[in-house]
Structures are given as C-alpha cells and as structure tokens.
Amino acid sequence: MLGLLMLILFQFAGTLIAGLGVNLPGPVIGMLLLLAVLLLMRRVPEPLQITSSHLLKYLPLMLIPPAVGIMSQWEVITSSFVAISVALLGSLVISIPLTAWILQRLVTRRAES
C-alpha cells in the first residue's frame, strides 16, 4: 500500500502546484515530479515498482468510462466526420515517414563521421 500512498501524494502535490497557476493537469505535474525524484534516486523503490505495474495493468479498463462519453458527442462526430478522418489519418501519413527518416538519417550520419 506504500506504493499507492506515494502515487497519491505525488498526485496531490501536482494538484497543489496546478492550483498555484502552473498551466498543466495535476496528475501530469505529479508524474513529472515523480520522474524527477526517480532520476535523483537513480532507482525505483520496490513498493512503487509493484504498485505501478499492477495499476498500469488496469489502465485500459480505466479508460473505458471517459471514452463512453462519446455517446453524447455523436453530433460532432457525424457533422465533422471528414475533418476528423483527414486530420487523424493525414497527419499520420506525413509524420510517420518524417519522424523515422530524420532519426535514421541522424543516427547513420553520426555513425559514419
């Protein structure tokens, strides 16, 4: 349970910082804080490791309730179907080759020099 306590404390810390005017969601600030602490510690405490992997196993389940909210969004989806499809697929078609090409080029160029 110590692991869960750590996660919740970091989430509250994040929420407090967000309340001070940092323009980020509380849990995201909590994640960044925890990352900073882990980088300083240079290891993951065992209770945290155990709780995190258990909790993240249930992540797909946790995403269902917010996603079900689309049932009140049909109007947006049907009226903007083309814009949504083109935006989602079009950006992938360009950004997948672009990202991969840049990375492969930079890595091979460095290996050659």
Added chain:
Amino acid sequence: MLALIVSHPLFGLLVTLVGYQLAMELNQRTRTLLTQPVLVATLIVVSLLLLFDVDFETYYASADIIWLFLGPATVALAVPLYTHLKRIQDYFWPLLVALLVGGFATVLLTLGFAWLLGAGPELLASLAPKSVTSPIAILLAEDLGGSPALAAVFVMITGVAGAVMAPWLLEKAGIHLPAARGFTLGLNAHAAGTALALEEGEETGAFAALAMSLTGAVTAILLPLIYGLTYPG
C-alpha cells in the same frame, strides 16, 4: 426489476467489466489490430447503456470506482518512463530532434487539416493531444477546452490506424534501423504501435516504449504552451 440493476451502485463497474471482457475475448479470437479492446469495449458499453436507457452521467457517476484511479495511474507512468529513459543515452541528440520535430509535426498537421476543413475550437482541442497516451490526452483535452471522450477515442483510432499504416509507410520510406522504426511507432501510434514494435524485436520495442513515454511527457508540457500562443481564447 431492471431499475434495481441500473440503480445499483456497482452498475457502472458491472457494465464496464462485461464490455472489457467481451472485447478481450473478441481481440484474442480475431487477433487483429482493428479489434482494439478499449475501443470495442467502449462501443459495447455504449450499446448496453442505450439498450437499458441509461444516460452517460448516471453511468459515469456509478463507474467512479474505476476512473478515480486514472490520476494515480497517470502519476505511475513516471516509472516506465524512468525505466525506458536509460535507452535514450544510445542516441541522445538524434532522439531529441526526432521527438521534437515528429511531435510538433503531428500536432500541427492534425490541427491544420482539421482547421482547414472547418473544425471548431472544441473539436480542435480534442484533436490536439491525439498522439499522446490516453490518460494524459484526456486531461490535456479537458484543460484546453475540448472533450475528454473525443480525445480518448481519437487517441485509440490514431493508435490503430498508425499501427496498421506504419509498416507500409516505413517500408516505402526505406527505414530499416530498429531504433528509428520503434521510435516512430511509439511516437505516432503509442500503445498499439509499441505492441507492434515488440513483435519486430526487443530493440524496436524498447525504443517504441521510450518514444511513447517521452511523447506523453513532452507533449503534456509543450501543448498547453503552444496552444495558448497559437489559439488564444
């Protein structure tokens, strides 16, 4: 009779678990990327709610036991991010450049296409975080004034579509380096892309996991800033 079930405090949990179990079953039988379990489960839950004539607010309130853990789970993402971050030492600068260029390109292209085709501010805010892992995307969309539900669904569609199209696109672009293939899959198609990358090999999978974690963290920091600058109010 039916009212007794629907008004039970565990109704939301029951419907969600039934939907997820059926979706997992379908995914294991068909073994295709298209039957992404969360996407299918969402559609099953929506169908059940329409069938029982339950509105979203009632369902959401009775499923709070599930989504209340999204916050701690988001914080927990720091652990895999820390673990995968070791891999960044292999190619620090190339990865950083690819992350920033790829991340910016995805967001700007998505918003550009949608804006040109007449999408309104709420839809744009829901589309902006589409290449970020779902828990973070939901929070970001809400902060930017979009719909968390649309954001969650757009993320899942992006994951599926990205994982379906990526092998062909990478082939056409002549990308053979495992690090480049993996990093691209994780950055553009998060969880679904990472699963696909793991099938290609351990190195590809590791870079995909790194990209997925990094994209989530970096976009979470930069998106509200960029959005505030380019789309005031």
